[in-house]
Amino acid sequence: MKKIAVIVAGGSGTRMNNEVPKQFLLLKGKPVLFYTINSFLKAYDDLKIILVLPEAHIAAGQEIIDAFFDYNRIQITAGGRTRFHSVQNGLAMITEESMIFVHDGVRPFITKQLIQRCYAAAIETGSAVPVIDSKDSLRMITENGNEALERKNVKLVQTPQTFHSKILLPAYSIDYKDKYTDEAAVVEAFGLKINLVEGDEQNIKITQKIDLIIADNLLEDTPVIS
Amino acid sequence: MKKIAVIVAGGSGTRMNNEVPKQFLLLKGKPVLFYTINSFLKAYDDLKIILVLPEAHIAAGQEIIDAFFDYNRIQITAGGRTRFHSVQNGLAMITEESMIFVHDGVRPFITKQLIQRCYAAAIETGSAVPVIDSKDSLRMITENGNEALERKNVKLVQTPQTFHSKILLPAYSIDYKDKYTDEAAVVEAFGLKINLVEGDEQNIKITQKIDLIIADNLLEDTPVIS
Numbered sequence: 079m080k081k082i083a084v085i086v087a088g089g090s091g092t093r094m095n096n097e098v099p100k101q102f103l104l105l106k107g108k109p110v111l112f113y114t115i116n117s118f119l120k121a122y123d124d125l126k127i128i129l130v131l132p133e134a135h136i137a138a139g140q141e142i143i144d145a146f147f148d149y150n151r152i153q154i155t156a157g158g159r160t161r162f163h164s165v166q167n168g169l170a171m172i173t174e175e176s177m178i179f180v181h182d183g184v185r186p187f188i189t190k191q192l193i194q195r196c197y198a199a200a201i202e203t204g205s206a207v208p209v210i211d212s213k214d215s216l217r218m219i220t221e222n223g224n225e226a227l228e229r230k231n232v233k234l235v236q237t238p239q240t241f242h243s244k245i246l247l248p249a250y251s252i253d254y255k256d257k258y259t260d261e262a263a264v265v266e267a268f269g270l271k272i273n274l275v276e277g278d279e280q281n282i283k284i285t286q287k288i289d290l291i292i293a294d295n296l297l298e299d300t301p302v303i304s
Numbered sequence: 305m306k307k308i309a310v311i312v313a314g315g316s317g318t319r320m321n322n323e324v325p326k327q328f329l330l331l332k333g334k335p336v337l338f339y340t341i342n343s344f345l346k347a348y349d350d351l352k353i354i355l356v357l358p359e360a361h362i363a364a365g366q367e368i369i370d371a372f373f374d375y376n377r378i379q380i381t382a383g384g385r386t387r388f389h390s391v392q393n394g395l396a397m398i399t400e401e402s403m404i405f406v407h408d409g410v411r412p413f414i415t416k417q418l419i420q421r422c423y424a425a426a427i428e429t430g431s432a433v434p435v436i437d438s439k440d441s442l443r444m445i446t447e448n449g450n451e452a453l454e455r456k457n458v459k460l461v462q463t464p465q466t467f468h469s470k471i472l473l474p475a476y477s478i479d480y481k482d483k484y485t486d487e488a489a490v491v492e493a494f495g496l497k498i499n500l501v502e503g504d505e506q507n508i509k510i511t512q513k514i515d516l517i518i519a520d521n522l523l524e525d526t527p528v529i530s
Contacts, residue, residue, distance in 0.1 A: 209443060213511050215461040215486040216442075217435060218453075223497050226489040227458065230482075233450070235441040256456075260441035263452040271449050285439050 080176035084168035087183025113186035179238035208277035209233035306402035310394035313409025339412035405464035434503035435459035
Protein backbone atom coordinates (compact mmCIF):
# COMPACT_ATOMS: atom_id res chain seq x y z
CA MET A 79 0.00 0.00 0.00
CA LYS A 80 1.12 3.59 -0.58
CA LYS A 81 2.73 5.17 2.46
CA ILE A 82 2.56 8.84 3.39
CA ALA A 83 4.08 10.49 6.46
CA VAL A 84 2.47 13.76 7.50
CA ILE A 85 5.16 15.41 9.59
CA VAL A 86 3.74 18.22 11.68
CA ALA A 87 6.33 20.73 12.73
CA GLY A 88 4.88 23.42 14.93
CA GLY A 89 1.74 25.50 14.85
CA SER A 90 1.50 28.85 13.15
CA GLY A 91 3.03 30.71 16.05
CA THR A 92 0.49 30.98 18.85
CA ARG A 93 3.46 31.60 21.14
CA MET A 94 4.92 34.60 19.37
CA ASN A 95 8.48 35.07 20.48
CA ASN A 96 11.89 35.25 18.95
CA GLU A 97 12.99 31.73 19.82
CA VAL A 98 14.03 29.42 17.03
CA PRO A 99 11.31 26.75 16.79
CA LYS A 100 12.51 23.42 18.21
CA GLN A 101 12.32 21.67 14.83
CA PHE A 102 15.04 23.96 13.47
CA LEU A 103 17.43 23.73 16.39
CA LEU A 104 20.66 21.95 15.58
CA LEU A 105 21.64 18.48 16.76
CA LYS A 106 25.24 17.63 15.88
CA GLY A 107 25.13 20.33 13.22
CA LYS A 108 21.88 19.32 11.54
CA PRO A 109 18.34 20.56 12.22
CA VAL A 110 16.05 18.36 14.34
CA LEU A 111 13.73 18.13 11.36
CA PHE A 112 16.48 16.57 9.25
CA TYR A 113 16.60 13.50 11.50
CA THR A 114 12.84 13.15 11.59
CA ILE A 115 12.46 13.30 7.82
CA ASN A 116 15.48 11.07 7.26
CA SER A 117 14.09 8.25 9.42
CA PHE A 118 10.87 8.10 7.45
CA LEU A 119 12.57 8.22 4.05
CA LYS A 120 14.86 5.36 5.10
CA ALA A 121 12.04 3.23 6.55
CA TYR A 122 10.37 2.62 3.16
CA ASP A 123 11.65 3.43 -0.31
CA ASP A 124 8.14 4.14 -1.53
CA LEU A 125 7.15 6.42 1.35
CA LYS A 126 6.40 10.07 0.62
CA ILE A 127 6.32 12.96 3.04
CA ILE A 128 3.98 15.88 3.52
CA LEU A 129 5.73 18.40 5.74
CA VAL A 130 3.41 20.83 7.52
CA LEU A 131 5.14 24.02 8.61
CA PRO A 132 4.03 27.42 9.86
CA GLU A 133 3.76 29.80 6.90
CA ALA A 134 6.70 31.81 8.22
CA HIS A 135 8.97 28.74 8.26
CA ILE A 136 8.21 27.20 4.89
CA ALA A 137 11.33 28.73 3.35
CA ALA A 138 13.50 27.31 6.14
CA GLY A 139 11.92 23.89 5.64
CA GLN A 140 12.54 24.08 1.89
CA GLU A 141 16.20 24.81 2.56
CA ILE A 142 16.51 21.61 4.61
CA ILE A 143 14.92 19.58 1.83
CA ASP A 144 17.11 21.16 -0.84
CA ALA A 145 20.24 20.53 1.20
CA PHE A 146 19.66 16.92 2.20
CA PHE A 147 16.85 15.16 0.40
CA ASP A 148 15.18 14.05 -2.82
CA TYR A 149 12.61 16.80 -3.37
CA ASN A 150 10.42 14.41 -5.34
CA ARG A 151 9.52 12.59 -2.16
CA ILE A 152 8.60 15.64 -0.03
CA GLN A 153 5.88 18.24 -0.33
CA ILE A 154 5.42 21.20 2.00
CA THR A 155 2.18 22.81 3.08
CA ALA A 156 1.26 25.51 5.58
CA GLY A 157 0.09 24.71 9.10
CA GLY A 158 -3.01 25.99 10.84
CA ARG A 159 -4.06 27.49 14.15
CA THR A 160 -3.65 24.25 16.14
CA ARG A 161 -2.15 20.81 15.61
CA PHE A 162 -5.60 19.62 14.51
CA HIS A 163 -5.76 22.26 11.80
CA SER A 164 -2.19 21.59 10.69
CA VAL A 165 -2.90 17.88 10.30
CA GLN A 166 -6.10 18.74 8.46
CA ASN A 167 -4.09 20.86 6.00
CA GLY A 168 -1.64 18.02 5.47
CA LEU A 169 -4.39 15.47 4.90
CA ALA A 170 -6.06 17.76 2.36
CA MET A 171 -3.15 16.98 0.01
CA ILE A 172 -3.80 13.22 0.08
CA THR A 173 -5.98 11.93 -2.74
CA GLU A 174 -4.94 8.27 -2.99
CA GLU A 175 -5.71 5.30 -0.78
CA SER A 176 -2.71 5.02 1.53
CA MET A 177 -1.37 4.26 4.97
CA ILE A 178 -0.84 7.60 6.73
CA PHE A 179 1.73 8.16 9.50
CA VAL A 180 1.13 11.42 11.40
CA HIS A 181 4.32 12.28 13.23
CA ASP A 182 5.64 15.10 15.43
CA GLY A 183 8.46 16.94 13.68
CA VAL A 184 10.14 17.29 17.07
CA ARG A 185 10.48 13.53 17.62
CA PRO A 186 13.71 12.99 15.69
CA PHE A 187 14.62 9.62 17.23
CA ILE A 188 11.83 7.75 15.55
CA THR A 189 13.25 4.40 14.43
CA LYS A 190 12.64 2.35 11.33
CA GLN A 191 11.52 -0.47 13.66
CA LEU A 192 8.77 1.61 15.24
CA ILE A 193 7.58 2.92 11.88
CA GLN A 194 7.41 -0.63 10.54
CA ARG A 195 5.69 -1.91 13.70
CA CYS A 196 3.01 0.76 13.28
CA TYR A 197 2.56 -0.08 9.61
CA ALA A 198 2.19 -3.83 10.26
CA ALA A 199 -0.40 -3.26 13.00
CA ALA A 200 -2.36 -0.69 11.01
CA ILE A 201 -2.51 -3.02 8.02
CA GLU A 202 -4.26 -5.52 10.30
CA THR A 203 -6.63 -3.24 12.18
CA GLY A 204 -6.73 0.12 10.40
CA SER A 205 -4.89 1.99 13.17
CA ALA A 206 -1.72 1.88 15.23
CA VAL A 207 -0.93 4.35 18.00
CA PRO A 208 2.39 3.83 19.84
CA VAL A 209 2.25 4.17 23.62
CA ILE A 210 4.59 3.75 26.58
CA ASP A 211 3.99 3.35 30.32
CA SER A 212 4.12 6.31 32.63
CA LYS A 213 7.05 6.28 35.04
CA ASP A 214 5.28 8.86 37.17
CA SER A 215 2.14 8.57 39.27
CA LEU A 216 -0.76 10.51 37.78
CA ARG A 217 -3.55 12.66 39.17
CA MET A 218 -6.74 13.82 37.51
CA ILE A 219 -8.07 17.32 38.15
CA THR A 220 -11.73 17.06 39.19
CA GLU A 221 -14.47 19.55 40.02
CA ASN A 222 -13.67 19.39 43.72
CA GLY A 223 -9.92 18.98 43.61
CA ASN A 224 -7.98 16.05 42.24
CA GLU A 225 -7.78 12.28 42.49
CA ALA A 226 -5.34 9.47 41.74
CA LEU A 227 -5.45 7.75 38.36
CA GLU A 228 -4.32 4.13 38.37
CA ARG A 229 -0.98 4.34 36.63
CA LYS A 230 -1.09 0.84 35.23
CA ASN A 231 -4.19 1.79 33.23
CA VAL A 232 -2.76 4.96 31.67
CA LYS A 233 -0.47 5.13 28.63
CA LEU A 234 1.56 8.04 27.29
CA VAL A 235 0.94 8.48 23.59
CA GLN A 236 3.72 8.93 21.03
CA THR A 237 3.75 9.23 17.25
CA PRO A 238 3.68 8.14 14.41
CA GLN A 239 -0.06 7.71 14.83
CA THR A 240 -0.82 5.49 11.90
CA PHE A 241 -4.16 5.15 10.13
CA HIS A 242 -5.58 3.88 6.89
CA SER A 243 -6.64 6.83 4.72
CA LYS A 244 -10.19 5.45 4.66
CA ILE A 245 -10.34 6.08 8.40
CA LEU A 246 -8.26 9.22 8.87
CA LEU A 247 -9.51 11.34 5.98
CA PRO A 248 -13.23 11.17 6.85
CA ALA A 249 -12.45 11.52 10.59
CA TYR A 250 -10.86 14.92 9.95
CA SER A 251 -14.10 16.33 8.58
CA ILE A 252 -15.19 16.57 12.25
CA ASP A 253 -15.52 19.98 13.94
CA TYR A 254 -12.51 20.96 16.01
CA LYS A 255 -12.53 20.67 19.81
CA ASP A 256 -9.78 21.65 22.27
CA LYS A 257 -9.52 18.12 23.55
CA TYR A 258 -8.24 16.84 20.19
CA THR A 259 -4.59 16.89 21.23
CA ASP A 260 -3.75 14.03 18.87
CA GLU A 261 -5.09 12.07 15.90
CA ALA A 262 -6.31 9.17 18.02
CA ALA A 263 -8.68 11.49 19.87
CA VAL A 264 -10.11 12.67 16.55
CA VAL A 265 -10.58 9.18 15.15
CA GLU A 266 -12.16 8.07 18.42
CA ALA A 267 -14.55 11.01 18.43
CA PHE A 268 -15.49 9.96 14.90
CA GLY A 269 -16.65 6.67 16.45
CA LEU A 270 -13.79 4.28 15.74
CA LYS A 271 -11.65 2.18 18.07
CA ILE A 272 -7.92 2.82 18.47
CA ASN A 273 -5.39 0.02 18.28
CA LEU A 274 -2.35 0.57 20.52
CA VAL A 275 1.17 -0.69 19.77
CA GLU A 276 4.31 -0.64 21.87
CA GLY A 277 6.16 2.68 21.57
CA ASP A 278 9.82 3.42 22.27
CA GLU A 279 11.27 5.17 25.35
CA GLN A 280 13.85 6.92 23.17
CA ASN A 281 11.22 8.40 20.84
CA ILE A 282 11.20 11.60 22.87
CA LYS A 283 9.50 14.87 21.99
CA ILE A 284 11.79 17.87 22.07
CA THR A 285 9.86 20.63 23.78
CA GLN A 286 12.42 22.43 25.87
CA LYS A 287 16.12 23.05 26.29
CA ILE A 288 16.64 20.04 28.54
CA ASP A 289 15.22 17.80 25.83
CA LEU A 290 17.71 19.12 23.33
CA ILE A 291 20.54 18.25 25.69
CA ILE A 292 19.14 14.74 25.95
CA ALA A 293 18.77 14.53 22.22
CA ASP A 294 22.29 15.68 21.52
CA ASN A 295 23.61 12.89 23.70
CA LEU A 296 21.29 10.26 22.36
CA LEU A 297 22.89 10.84 18.99
CA GLU A 298 26.22 9.67 20.36
CA ASP A 299 24.67 6.35 21.32
CA THR A 300 22.24 5.83 18.50
CA PRO A 301 23.40 6.08 14.93
CA VAL A 302 20.33 7.76 13.48
CA ILE A 303 21.76 8.30 10.04
CA SER A 304 22.57 5.18 8.12
CA MET B 305 8.40 22.66 62.74
CA LYS B 306 10.78 19.71 62.62
CA LYS B 307 11.57 18.56 59.10
CA ILE B 308 12.29 15.00 58.04
CA ALA B 309 13.01 13.77 54.51
CA VAL B 310 12.30 10.09 53.92
CA ILE B 311 14.42 9.30 50.87
CA VAL B 312 13.34 6.05 49.25
CA ALA B 313 16.05 4.50 47.14
CA GLY B 314 14.86 1.34 45.47
CA GLY B 315 12.78 -1.62 46.58
CA SER B 316 14.26 -4.75 48.08
CA GLY B 317 15.25 -6.20 44.75
CA THR B 318 12.12 -7.47 43.02
CA ARG B 319 14.08 -7.22 39.79
CA MET B 320 17.03 -9.37 40.77
CA ASN B 321 19.83 -8.78 38.34
CA ASN B 322 23.43 -7.70 38.41
CA GLU B 323 22.84 -4.11 37.40
CA VAL B 324 24.01 -1.39 39.75
CA PRO B 325 20.86 0.24 41.14
CA LYS B 326 20.25 3.67 39.62
CA GLN B 327 20.76 5.47 42.94
CA PHE B 328 24.39 4.31 43.04
CA LEU B 329 25.30 5.15 39.45
CA LEU B 330 27.82 7.95 39.14
CA LEU B 331 27.07 11.46 37.91
CA LYS B 332 30.24 13.51 37.47
CA GLY B 333 32.01 11.09 39.78
CA LYS B 334 29.49 11.08 42.62
CA PRO B 335 26.57 8.68 43.19
CA VAL B 336 23.08 9.85 42.23
CA LEU B 337 22.08 9.49 45.87
CA PHE B 338 24.74 11.99 46.92
CA TYR B 339 23.00 14.77 45.00
CA THR B 340 19.59 13.86 46.34
CA ILE B 341 20.72 13.82 49.97
CA ASN B 342 22.80 16.96 49.53
CA SER B 343 19.86 19.02 48.24
CA PHE B 344 17.74 18.21 51.26
CA LEU B 345 20.51 18.88 53.77
CA LYS B 346 21.17 22.27 52.15
CA ALA B 347 17.47 23.23 52.00
CA TYR B 348 17.08 23.46 55.80
CA ASP B 349 19.76 23.35 58.48
CA ASP B 350 17.39 21.59 60.88
CA LEU B 351 16.22 18.93 58.40
CA LYS B 352 17.06 15.29 59.11
CA ILE B 353 17.03 12.40 56.68
CA ILE B 354 15.81 8.83 56.90
CA LEU B 355 17.34 6.91 54.02
CA VAL B 356 15.46 3.75 53.07
CA LEU B 357 17.61 1.25 51.20
CA PRO B 358 17.29 -2.39 50.22
CA GLU B 359 18.95 -4.55 52.90
CA ALA B 360 21.68 -5.54 50.44
CA HIS B 361 22.63 -1.91 49.77
CA ILE B 362 22.71 -0.49 53.27
CA ALA B 363 26.49 -0.80 53.45
CA ALA B 364 26.88 1.09 50.16
CA GLY B 365 24.55 3.81 51.46
CA GLN B 366 26.53 4.07 54.69
CA GLU B 367 29.71 4.57 52.66
CA ILE B 368 28.17 7.54 50.87
CA ILE B 369 27.14 9.09 54.17
CA ASP B 370 30.57 8.51 55.73
CA ALA B 371 32.32 10.01 52.72
CA PHE B 372 30.24 13.14 52.27
CA PHE B 373 27.87 13.98 55.09
CA ASP B 374 27.29 14.66 58.78
CA TYR B 375 26.14 11.27 60.02
CA ASN B 376 24.17 12.91 62.86
CA ARG B 377 21.63 14.13 60.32
CA ILE B 378 21.04 10.83 58.50
CA GLN B 379 19.66 7.48 59.61
CA ILE B 380 19.38 4.39 57.41
CA THR B 381 16.70 1.74 57.49
CA ALA B 382 15.86 -1.26 55.34
CA GLY B 383 13.28 -1.10 52.55
CA GLY B 384 10.35 -3.43 52.01
CA ARG B 385 8.73 -5.40 49.25
CA THR B 386 7.27 -2.34 47.45
CA ARG B 387 7.64 1.41 47.65
CA PHE B 388 4.66 1.46 50.02
CA HIS B 389 6.40 -0.92 52.40
CA SER B 390 9.68 0.97 52.14
CA VAL B 391 7.98 4.24 53.03
CA GLN B 392 6.17 2.48 55.86
CA ASN B 393 9.52 1.31 57.25
CA GLY B 394 10.92 4.83 57.04
CA LEU B 395 7.89 6.36 58.74
CA ALA B 396 8.15 3.80 61.56
CA MET B 397 11.28 5.65 62.71
CA ILE B 398 9.45 8.96 63.16
CA THR B 399 8.19 9.62 66.66
CA GLU B 400 7.96 13.42 66.75
CA GLU B 401 5.48 15.83 65.21
CA SER B 402 7.14 16.95 61.98
CA MET B 403 6.77 17.91 58.35
CA ILE B 404 7.69 14.84 56.28
CA PHE B 405 9.06 14.99 52.74
CA VAL B 406 8.93 11.60 50.97
CA HIS B 407 11.31 11.75 48.02
CA ASP B 408 12.55 9.39 45.30
CA GLY B 409 16.27 8.70 45.73
CA VAL B 410 16.58 8.73 41.95
CA ARG B 411 15.40 12.35 41.59
CA PRO B 412 18.76 14.05 42.23
CA PHE B 413 17.86 17.42 40.69
CA ILE B 414 15.45 18.37 43.41
CA THR B 415 15.99 22.05 44.17
CA LYS B 416 15.94 23.98 47.43
CA GLN B 417 13.18 26.09 45.86
CA LEU B 418 10.88 23.13 45.26
CA ILE B 419 11.53 21.70 48.74
CA GLN B 420 10.70 25.07 50.28
CA ARG B 421 7.61 25.51 48.07
CA CYS B 422 6.32 22.14 49.26
CA TYR B 423 7.02 23.00 52.90
CA ALA B 424 5.21 26.35 52.69
CA ALA B 425 2.14 24.79 51.07
CA ALA B 426 2.03 21.83 53.45
CA ILE B 427 2.23 24.16 56.46
CA GLU B 428 -0.96 25.81 55.16
CA THR B 429 -2.98 22.76 54.13
CA GLY B 430 -1.26 19.67 55.57
CA SER B 431 -0.08 18.35 52.21
CA ALA B 432 1.87 19.39 49.12
CA VAL B 433 2.35 17.15 46.09
CA PRO B 434 4.36 18.64 43.20
CA VAL B 435 2.97 18.05 39.72
CA ILE B 436 3.75 19.02 36.14
CA ASP B 437 1.73 18.97 32.92
CA SER B 438 1.98 16.05 30.52
CA LYS B 439 3.62 16.90 27.20
CA ASP B 440 2.14 13.75 25.70
CA SER B 441 -1.45 12.84 24.94
CA LEU B 442 -2.77 10.15 27.26
CA ARG B 443 -4.99 7.10 26.87
CA MET B 444 -6.75 5.05 29.53
CA ILE B 445 -6.96 1.28 29.17
CA THR B 446 -10.60 0.23 29.59
CA GLU B 447 -12.46 -3.08 29.69
CA ASN B 448 -13.17 -2.93 25.97
CA GLY B 449 -10.03 -1.28 24.71
CA ASN B 450 -8.82 2.22 25.45
CA GLU B 451 -10.01 5.82 25.38
CA ALA B 452 -8.54 9.32 25.35
CA LEU B 453 -7.97 11.13 28.63
CA GLU B 454 -8.22 14.93 28.46
CA ARG B 455 -4.60 15.95 28.82
CA LYS B 456 -5.37 19.29 30.41
CA ASN B 457 -6.98 17.49 33.34
CA VAL B 458 -4.11 15.10 34.05
CA LYS B 459 -0.95 15.91 36.01
CA LEU B 460 2.27 13.93 36.30
CA VAL B 461 3.25 13.55 39.94
CA GLN B 462 6.77 14.21 41.25
CA THR B 463 8.30 14.17 44.70
CA PRO B 464 8.93 15.33 47.45
CA GLN B 465 5.39 14.48 48.47
CA THR B 466 5.08 16.49 51.63
CA PHE B 467 2.72 15.82 54.52
CA HIS B 468 2.29 16.75 58.16
CA SER B 469 3.13 13.74 60.34
CA LYS B 470 -0.37 13.86 61.83
CA ILE B 471 -1.68 13.00 58.34
CA LEU B 472 0.99 10.70 56.93
CA LEU B 473 1.68 8.46 59.94
CA PRO B 474 -1.93 7.33 60.51
CA ALA B 475 -2.53 7.03 56.74
CA TYR B 476 0.22 4.40 56.49
CA SER B 477 -1.63 2.09 58.88
CA ILE B 478 -3.85 1.28 55.88
CA ASP B 479 -3.63 -2.15 54.20
CA TYR B 480 -1.48 -2.21 51.09
CA LYS B 481 -2.98 -2.18 47.60
CA ASP B 482 -1.17 -2.34 44.24
CA LYS B 483 -2.60 1.00 43.19
CA TYR B 484 -0.67 2.84 45.93
CA THR B 485 2.13 3.94 43.60
CA ASP B 486 2.79 7.05 45.67
CA GLU B 487 2.09 8.62 49.05
CA ALA B 488 -0.73 10.83 47.73
CA ALA B 489 -2.72 7.72 46.73
CA VAL B 490 -2.34 6.35 50.27
CA VAL B 491 -3.38 9.57 51.98
CA GLU B 492 -6.32 9.90 49.60
CA ALA B 493 -7.43 6.31 50.26
CA PHE B 494 -7.28 7.21 53.96
CA GLY B 495 -9.95 9.82 53.16
CA LEU B 496 -8.01 13.06 52.94
CA LYS B 497 -7.70 15.62 50.14
CA ILE B 498 -4.41 16.22 48.33
CA ASN B 499 -3.06 19.71 47.78
CA LEU B 500 -1.07 20.08 44.55
CA VAL B 501 1.84 22.48 44.03
CA GLU B 502 3.79 23.36 40.91
CA GLY B 503 6.60 20.86 40.28
CA ASP B 504 9.78 21.35 38.24
CA GLU B 505 10.48 19.99 34.73
CA GLN B 506 14.11 19.36 35.68
CA ASN B 507 13.18 17.24 38.71
CA ILE B 508 13.46 14.09 36.60
CA LYS B 509 13.39 10.49 37.81
CA ILE B 510 16.36 8.43 36.67
CA THR B 511 14.94 5.08 35.61
CA GLN B 512 17.01 4.10 32.61
CA LYS B 513 20.27 4.76 30.82
CA ILE B 514 18.90 7.63 28.75
CA ASP B 515 17.90 9.41 31.95
CA LEU B 516 21.43 9.16 33.25
CA ILE B 517 22.72 10.79 30.09
CA ILE B 518 20.25 13.60 30.60
CA ALA B 519 21.24 13.89 34.21
CA ASP B 520 24.93 14.05 33.49
CA ASN B 521 24.34 16.96 31.17
CA LEU B 522 21.94 18.74 33.46
CA LEU B 523 24.77 18.95 35.95
CA GLU B 524 26.74 21.07 33.53
CA ASP B 525 23.94 23.63 33.47
CA THR B 526 22.71 23.50 37.00
CA PRO B 527 25.13 23.85 39.86
CA VAL B 528 23.55 21.31 42.18
CA ILE B 529 26.26 21.47 44.80
CA SER B 530 26.66 24.76 46.53
